[in-house]
Amino acid sequence: GQQLNQSPQSMFIQEGEDVSMNCTSSSIFNTWLWYKQDPGEGPVLLIALYKAGELTSNGRLTAQFGITRKDSFLNISASIPSDVGIYFCAGHRDFGNEKLTFGTGTRLTIIP
Amino acid sequence: EPEVTQTPSHQVTQMGQEVILRCVPISNHLYFYWYRQILGQKVEFLVSFYNNEISEKSEIFDDQFSVERPDGSNFTLKIRSTKLEDSAMYFCASSVGISNYGYTFGSGTRLTVV
Numbered sequence: 001g002q003q004l005n006q007s008p009q010s011m012f013i014q015e016g017e018d019v020s021m022n023c024t025s026s027s028i029f030n031t032w033l034w035y036k037q038d039p040g041e042g043p044v045l046l047i048a049l050y051k052a053g054e055l056t057s058n059g060r061l062t063a064q065f066g067i068t069r070k071d072s073f074l075n076i077s078a079s080i081p082s083d084v085g086i087y088f089c090a091g092h093r094d095f096g097n098e099k100l101t102f103g104t105g106t107r108l109t110i111i112p
Numbered sequence: 113e114p115e116v117t118q119t120p121s122h123q124v125t126q127m128g129q130e131v132i133l134r135c136v137p138i139s140n141h142l143y144f145y146w147y148r149q150i151l152g153q154k155v156e157f158l159v160s161f162y163n164n165e166i167s168e169k170s171e172i173f174d175d176q177f178s179v180e181r182p183d184g185s186n187f188t189l190k191i192r193s194t195k196l197e198d199s200a201m202y203f204c205a206s207s208v209g210i211s212n213y214g215y216t217f218g219s220g221t222r223l224t225v226v
């Protein structure tokens with residue numbers, strides 16, 4: 001089936017550090033999305049990527065859609081306490097396909 | 113900012129009982145979805161709904177599940193006879209279009225089957 005594998009599974013960093021996480025698949029995805037989930041809440045869209053090679057920023061967040069269309073990364077610069085949460089990549093396998101496949105998640109913890 | 117609203121936030125039910133989870137999508141959105149997340153796991157697609165009918169469903173969405181948009185604003189997920197393994201967070205989402213749009217998710221309903 002369609003699997004999106006995220007790494008690392010969890011990260012423990014100090015406030016102010018930069019963060020990098022990625023998402024890979026054995027299949028091509030035509031849209032890549034990055035979501036953040038806080039405890040007890042639904043996923044919130046951070047960045048959407050629609051074109052292979054695309055690099056997009058949203059404040060301190062930067063994400064890229066891999067050239068092979070089988071991977072994406074998310075960077076967070078100068079982390080702050082509210083960055084804590086679980087980050088999920090997600091993708092649409094086909095154009096016109098409504099199903100969103102989610103990755104396995106990266107849990108970010110900030111050490112005081 | 114427009115929101116997807118889900119009720120209740122938490123529901124506890126006995127095994128074998130029927131439950132209905134309710135959602136009010138964003139008003140100008142046309143596509144509606146249900147996803148679930150078993151505790152500590154990833155978010156999984158259940159079903160998508162467009163133009164008053166199911167457009168896609170996963171293998172999880174078996175005959176025990178059904179969806180309905182009864183009145184043009186609410187979007188419901190019914191589980192006919194709940195099983196212990198149905199315990200999960202259920203998220204409703206909506207979008208203006210497909211593929212080129214990110215979904216907006218609700219805050220979820222935590223379903224606990226005992």
